[in-house]
Amino acid sequence: MTLKPVQTLGEFIIDRQDHFKYATGELSRILSAIRLATKIVNNHVNMAGLLDILGDHGEENVQGEKQQKLDVFANNIFINTLSQREVVCGVASEENEDFIAIKSSKNQDSSKYVVLIDPLDGSSNIDVNVSVGTIFSIYRRVTPSGTPVTLEDFLQPGHKQVAAGYVVYGTSTILVYTTGHGVNGFTLNPGVGVFFLSHPDMRFPEKGKIYSINEGNYSKFPTGVKKYLKYCQEVEGDRPYTSRYIGSLCSDFHRNLLKGGIYIYPSGTNSPNGKLRLLYECNPMAFIAEQAGGKASDGYRRILDIEPTSLHQRVPFFCGSKDMVEKVEEFMKE
Numbered sequence: 001m002t003l004k005p006v007q008t009l010g011e012f013i014i015d016r017q018d019h020f021k022y023a024t025g026e027l028s029r030i031l032s033a034i035r036l037a038t039k040i041v042n043n044h045v046n047m048a049g050l051l052d053i054l055g056d057h058g059e060e061n062v063q064g065e066k067q068q069k070l071d072v073f074a075n076n077i078f079i080n081t082l083s084q085r086e087v088v089c090g091v092a093s094e095e096n097e098d099f100i101a102i103k104s105s106k107n108q109d110s111s112k113y114v115v116l117i118d119p120l121d122g123s124s125n126i127d128v129n130v131s132v133g134t135i136f137s138i139y140r141r142v143t144p145s146g147t148p149v150t151l152e153d154f155l156q157p158g159h160k161q162v163a164a165g166y167v168v169y170g171t172s173t174i175l176v177y178t179t180g181h182g183v184n185g186f187t188l189n190p191g192v193g194v195f196f197l198s199h200p201d202m203r204f205p206e207k208g209k210i211y212s213i214n215e216g217n218y219s220k221f222p223t224g225v226k227k228y229l230k231y232c233q234e235v236e237g238d239r240p241y242t243s244r245y246i247g248s249l250c251s252d253f254h255r256n257l258l259k260g261g262i263y264i265y266p267s268g269t270n271s272p273n274g275k276l277r278l279l280y281e282c283n284p285m286a287f288i289a290e291q292a293g294g295k296a297s298d299g300y301r302r303i304l305d306i307e308p309t310s311l312h313q314r315v316p317f318f319c320g321s322k323d324m325v326e327k328v329e330e331f332m333k334e
């Protein structure tokens with residue numbers, strides 16, 4: 001077996017100084033914290049059945065969802081590693097009701113960034129050994145350096161993100177991120193504990209033919225979504241549409257990015273704004289989707305233009321190949 005001679009994630013960041021409009025060292029310090037946390041979470045995901053980190057944690061999170069032990073474990077790991085890098089002044093997480101202000105041991109001024117995170121995405125898959133992930137979104141703070149971080153630093157529209165990414169803990173552990181200059185994927189070599197560039201310049205294929213949606217909620221879908229599904233299921237021709245649903249946003253998104261497809265989590269009668277959270281699921285995935293030539297909307301509005309009003313607000317989410325998102329938007333507008 002010969003390994004392809006490729007760049008490490010660290011070398012990639014240094015080589016592309018121009019990809020980060022601020023001091024590259026600051027981004028590499030944030031990504032190095034995320035890399036470290038990802039390796040630790042990956043290690044525990046891979047042997048969760050041998051550790052006491054499967055099953056319910058016994059509490060609910062702010063979303064009213066039963067926290068899994070691995071949700072809590074991953075959350076603690078990401079928050080601890082991000083807190084020690086002296087460039088992050090605040091973290092908001094799916095698993096914490098409020099944001100966490102991080103006091104810099106040095107001068108407060110060095111901490112210019114806030115990170116929003118879904119530490120463990122796809123929680124329903126943990127106990128059944130199906131892939132899960134992590135999603136992160138990075139902003140520059142908007143309040144003055146040297147002052148305490150405030151909610152305003154977190155409630156920024158998605159087009160202000162300076163970087164965003166996701167990790168899939170799957171058959172491989174892959175970290176995919178963007179800083180607004182395209183999308184690149186890195187695969188972890190667990191033998192040496194290093195991420196290597198494996199998916200340079202990722203782009204959605206021109207046409208998508210895969211749709212990912214939980215059809216168990218069909219009766220609650222908006223009419224436009226029902227019409228779109230009927231369209232997908234009735235199209236004749238050379239390449240019929242295919243339904244694929246893993247149940248973890250990161251994994252469904254990643255497959256659609258590689259093969260061409262759309263992920264839909266619409267509003268439903270019992271969830272008027274859908275299930276996914278704008279700040280740490282939809283915005284980062286929308287940033288990546290647009291950078292890879294795709295599109296992301298709530299069925300009507302560009303996700304990245306939505307002005308947030310609360311940390312855990314939910315939005316309907318249509319994200320993936322541009323042709324597929326635009327087609328379903330046509331049905332939503334009828």
Ligand SMILES: O=P(O)(O)OC[C@H]1O[C@](O)(COP(=O)(O)O)[C@@H](O)[C@@H]1O
Binds near residue numbers: 249
């Ligand atoms: O089980 P459902 O309702 O289809 O929802 C699945 C969706 O919910 C999520 O698991 C929500 O994310 P969390 O697991 O981080 O709460 C997505 O990853 C996934 O796409």
Ligand SMILES: [Mg+2]
Binds near residue numbers: 120121122249281
């Ligand atoms: Mg999630």
Ligand SMILES: [Mg+2]
Binds near residue numbers: 121
């Ligand atoms: Mg989660």
